[in-house]
Amino acid sequence: MNRPTIFGLIAFSSMAIPIFVTAQTHKDHNIHSSMSSNIASKINASTSSSPLTEPGQGAFAAISEVVKVLSADDNTDWSKVNLTNLRDHLIDMDILIRNATATQTTLENGVSTKVTGDAETLATAKRMIPAHGNELRSDKSWVVDFTVNANDVILTVTSEDPKVALRIKALGFYGLMASQDHHREHHYIIAKGGDAHSGH
Structure with a gap:
């Protein structure tokens, strides 16, 4: 499969990669806070004196951020x-953000979007929409359904709450794909050797 060599800005990928985990106990919280502070101090110490903050275009900057965090963490398993x-x-x-054709149908209580594209775009949609759809389901204020067909993927998000339904309509397909603040954590998991699409 051919891959583009210039990514451009990734509209729904934040560049920061979180390294903090929610503590189960006060003791664990202190341990994680200490580790995080140590890593953060190493990251700050390695930062150049350049007035620029972005190390490159979107994807390169995201990877650069991950490398900096991994390098500052003494517990990084480089074999993975x-x-x-x-x-x-x-x-x-x-x-997905550049090439997919998203045909949106406005429903009374939300939206239904049919996503199509060339072979590469469709393959991408078939990977990403089900994975992200499962993440969207963590928000119990709406109902998420997706169907993967031979020539398209359909994502439907609805809510019986009129205010939530209005928000869904305003977000549309691309806003919904950018919803749920999990992308940074997910990218960090991938970089450490985790599955790119299990619990996207």
């Missing part, structure tokens, strides 16, 4: 790190 997988996932995000 896979930045190529992260790069491939960032390309998927770029393909």
